[in-house]
Amino acid sequence: MTNDYNGYIFDLDGTLLDSMQMWLEIDVAFLRELGFEADNSYSNAVKEMGYEAAAQYTVDRYQLDLSATDVISRWKEMSFVAYDRDIELKPGALDYLYLLKNQGKRLGIATALNQTHIEAALKRHDINHLFDTITMLNEVHRGKGHPDIYLLAAERMGVPPTECIVFEDILSGIMGAKKGGFTVCGVFDASSEEDWVEIGKFADITITHWDELRAV
Secondary structure (H helix, E strand, O other): OHHHOOEEEEOOEOOOEOOHHHHHHHHHHHHHHOOOOOOHHHHHHHOOOOHHHHHHHHHHHHOOOOOHHHHHHHHHHHHHHHHHHHOOEOOOHHHHHHHHHHOOOEEEEEEOOOHHHHHHHHHHHOOHHHOOEEEEHHHOOOOOOOOHHHHHHHHHHOOOHHHEEEEEOOHHHHHHHHHOOOEEEEEOOHHHHHHHHHHHHHOOEEEOOHHHHOOO
16 A cells, blocks of 8 residues: 555656656757767666766767766756756646645655756646655765665655655666665656566556556
């Protein structure tokens, strides 16, 4: 039962926000500007990284004559408008968030997004007041394949991992949260479709639409 927990930790991209396709398009457009073509192995690698790690990986993989800071700056330019004006919540997500908040649950965010994009997305949908805490991947030393970001989010909410459920769309995040002792709900996103069978093996619950949880 998903209403049995005291703490609820949500990823943003691909989980609450229908944004992963936008990032795939930015990857393609950015590399194409430089004369390269993004492939699935590149997209799968960077989607579980924070900005800094993904930018350095991009510089190293394609041997770019740019710094990681340069790459991040260009990504931010290309993506900010989308978070500020275009990116939508996944259907049913808003209703589920309000359902939990009305039940007195503590809600947190654990995301690889930077603060500017987080603020833009939350402000656009007027949902910043629903969350008790926001934790960014750049605040911990390891990526989402490790439990660090989820443990920090739980600590900030004042709820032990055994009383929390984490919502994630990527396999590495689901595995990382499980390592931390969390219950995990795998949320379907087309960008991780090829991992869906594996996600089902590691996650405690899986959903393809947020409305599935309103009656659970």
